[in-house]
Amino acid sequence: MSHLTGKCLCGAVTYKAAAPPQSARYCWCRTCRYLAAGNATVNVVFASDGFQIDGTTSDHVSVADSGNTMHRRFCTACGTHMFSEAEARPHLIIVRAGTLDDQSLVDPGSNIWLSEAPDWARPDDRLVAFDAQPPVPPTTA
Ligand SMILES: [Zn+2]
Ligand SMILES: [Zn+2]
Incomplete structure (x- = not known):
């Protein structure tokens, strides 16, 4: 599972996941x-169980349109945005x-928050579409 890694x-900042991703999606919020x-x-x-992060990140905390308190973390040195976590979904x-x-791990299946996409956006309409936040994914893959 050494390919489940990434960096800024x-x-x-580097990270390693314990298990393959559960899903992937585009967010237009x-x-x-x-x-x-x-x-x-x-x-x-x-x-998040078994997900390891090494290095220093900064945390931007805000309340999302979904009402969730979000933590968005980015590399303090280069500014690359890396992680997003909702307090409601630890x-x-x-x-x-x-x-x-490994970019082959990325296989977006849906577009979310399409109601906030600008007029010039060209979302892939072959994917599942959500106007806002989709239902919470299952706890385990
Ligand atoms: Zn978003
Ligand atoms: Zn960096």
Whole structure:
């Protein structure tokens, strides 16, 4: 399982997951479009159990449109956004897909928060569509 690893742009923050991702999705919410330079973020969902992070991250705490208190962590040195965690869902850690070493692990199955996508967005309409936050994924994969 050594391929379940990732890092920030500068390499100061690295991580390792204990199990393959549960799902992946695009998020079009307003916050994510700040983080992803305008487009949707691509997010991979891992179990937080056994997920190891090395290095120093900063934590931006905010209340999301879903009402969840969110912790969004990024590398203090290079600013790469890496993780998102909802206090209401401590069993999950959301990883920004671009940080994964093995990009073949990324297979988005849905678009979420499509109601907040800008008019010029071109979401893939072959994927499952949610106007807002989808139902909570199962506790175990
Ligand atoms: Zn970094
Ligand atoms: Zn979002």
